[in-house]
Amino acid sequence: MNILQIVSGGIAAYKAIDLTSQLVKQGHNVKVILTNNAKQFVTELPFQTLTKNKVYTDTFTELNEEEIQHIDLGKWADKIIVAPATANLISKFANGLADDLASSLMLAVKNFNKVFIFKKNTGISPVFLLDYLASKPSATASAKFSSTMLAQWSQMVAL
Numbered sequence: 001m002n003i004l005q006i007v008s009g010g011i012a013a014y015k016a017i018d019l020t021s022q023l024v025k026q027g028h029n030v031k032v033i034l035t036n037n038a039k040q041f042v043t044e045l046p047f048q049t050l051t052k053n054k055v056y057t058d059t060f061t062e063l064n065e066e067e068i069q070h071i072d073l074g075k076w077a078d079k080i081i082v083a084p085a086t087a088n089l090i091s092k093f094a095n096g097l098a099d100d101l102a103s104s105l106m107l108a109v110k111n112f113n114k115v116f117i118f119k120k121n122t123g124i125s126p127v128f129l130l131d132y133l134a135s136k137p138s139a140t141a142s143a144k145f146s147s148t149m150l151a152q153w154s155q156m157v158a159l
Contacts, residue, residue, distance in 0.1 A: 020050050
């Protein structure tokens with residue numbers, strides 16, 4: 001499965017490295033976007049080393065000039081995982097603000113059933129961009145994937 005992992009800035013960002021490692025070990029092809037704030041906590045190197053893919057950090061630095069990365073990355077991904085999702089990034093998504101690669105990409109996503117947003121606070125359930133995910137025909141697979149991801153994320157960020 002192609003998974004796009006978006007890492008936003010917060011102390012839990014360093015635990016996103018473990019999540020990346022687990023996803024790769026499970027056989028997924030993972031690409032990572034680091035927000036500018038995430039780069040205050042973690043660097044590109046561990047993500048690039050684990051995934052064997054270049055890490056995306058900037059809207060205007062096109063790594064492949066044949067693609068428009070904020071559109072094509074969203075199309076490439078079977079699942080998009082935002083972990084940790086800070087209040088700053090969630091508010092950008094909710095209000096349609098597109099001032100970085102992560103928020104621009106989310107505006108271009110057409111299928112929100114593939115988006116999973118996990119707050120950095122482990123005491124809070126995962127936040128889905130659309131509350132009615134469970135009522136969708138593809139909900140069974142999405143719910144199973146979500147449960148697995150929530151369990152992994154909760155274990156990693158638990159003290």
